[in-house]
Structures are given as C-alpha cells and as structure tokens.
Amino acid sequence: MKETAYINTPLGVAKLEGDETGISEITVLDSDEEVTLVIPEVLEDAVYQLREYFEGTRQEFNLALNPEGTDFQKRVWNAIAEIPFGTTVSYLELSRKLGDPKAIRAVASANGRNPIWIVVPCHRVIGSDGSLTGYAGGLQRKQWLLEHESPYKQASLF
Template sequence: MYFRYQPSPLGPLLLAGDDQGLHLLHMDAAQPWELPSEWLPAQHRLDEVARQLDEYFAGKREIFDVRLAPLGTPFQREVWQALQRIPYGTTCSYSDLAGQIGRPRAVRAVGTANGANPIAIIVPCHRVIGSNGTLTGYAGGVERKQMLLELEGAWLI
C-alpha cells in the first residue's frame, strides 16, 4: 500500500492505494494517524488522484475518474456504488438511498454503511442528508460536509 498527504481546503487528506486502486481518502490527516509499517510513500503513484482532487476543489471537476478499491462488505460496497450515482450538486436522504438499492427498510444500515465509507469526497457520502433537509453527521465533521455541499452548489432538500 502506498500513501501520501494531499493539501486541500478542508485540511490535509490522507490518500492510500495500490495497483488495484484507491483504498482510502481520509480527512483529519493532521491528527496523528498510525500508518501501518508496511505502507510506503507513494512517490508519484497517487498523482492522478491528487490532480483530480485539486480540480474538484478549484470547481473544475464534477466527476472523478480514478480506480477505486474500497474494502468493505458486499452491502457496504453496494451502498458506496449508489453514492457514486448521486449527481454533483444534488443531495438525497438516507431513505432515498435505501430505496435506490432496493432496500427501503434498511435506512439505518444504509446510514451505517455511508458512515463507514473509506473514500470520502470521491465516493460522495457528503451528499446524503436527513429526510428533513438537515445536515446530519459526517465523519469529517458537519462543517466540512457543508463546505463540500456549498462548493458543489447543492440545494438542500
């Protein structure tokens, strides 16, 4: 696994991936993060991810085109794939997302899977909000969620 820190308007981001793709995009990278000893500095391996993130934060990219390799259960991966279908600049509720994957009663499980998303921003879990239009919890903090939605010009439900 290779890693690098990427500066962003949200603070440093930790990127980690290998030949299969990006496994992790973690916010709060300024916090002490115990990296596994076998992880190696990325050198140039994650440059494309970093470039696309820079374009996103500059308002020049709406869709990411990088290989992703998140590790999770089949249900989590199903939710994360559904997250990637939420268009830039829009939001949906956890209930909407549960319906989209054909499990309308699994709202809490969808919320848990959303919160376990290991690839923030690129897998846009920030686009999921409460059914009443409120900004609900976000692993990177509600302030960052609001910043991302404002960057995208998202209208809240």
C-alpha cells in the same frame, strides 16, 4: 504494496492510500501531517483530480477504486458514487434505490464507514427533512462541500 500520500486541501490535510488495483482510502484528518513532497505514482491521478475538484474545475472523478468493506457496504458506496455533483439524496431515497426502504439504518451506517472521502460523495446524503445529519469529517466540512458544489453561490454581503 499500498502507497500513502498526504496533501493539503481547503478542509485540512487529506491522507490517500492505494496501490496498482486502485484507491483504497481518502480521508481528511483532524491532525497536521507533513505534506508528501513526492507523490507515489499510483496516487498521482487521485491527487490531480482532487486538486481540480477543490479548484472548481472537476465535477466527476475517474479513478479505479478498491475500498475494503463488506459486500453490502460496497453496494451502498457504489450507489453513493452515482449521486450527481451539486445534488443531494436522503438516506431513505438511497435505501429505496438499493431495494429496501427498511434498511435505512444499515445504509446510514455504511455511508458513515465510507473510506473514500469526496470521490464517493457521502456528503451528498442528507436527512429526509433536508438536515445535515452526521458526517465523519464533521458537519462543518459537509456544509462546505455542499456549498462548494451548489449551483447557487451565496454572495457576500460585505
């Protein structure tokens, strides 16, 4: 049976779903949900690791994942999960890595359907020209995540 929890993040409330086979969904919401006070046991580690990520003490996740998707989507998500913290790749680079540079639109579509926010870091996939192309969580969140992971922190002028 899938369990659900809602947690606060710097980017809004996140919904987590999973069961004993793994995490099936982590999404950021544009609506306010009541934060879960007692986290289900199967989601405790995911909540802990996400908190560490946002605190800046975690760069890699170690979670069992069980997203729902096609075989192709899962191949894309597995490739995305290998993108190192603090780096980006283009959709074209990702499609080349998967063995078909002509599949760029299919790769972009699969990236957009990624159900496991941050842990499968689709925010690290950008346009070939370096632009922040579409992001299901909103471009402002993508920008925040990339800045959060950047080894070059922007100093405030004021």
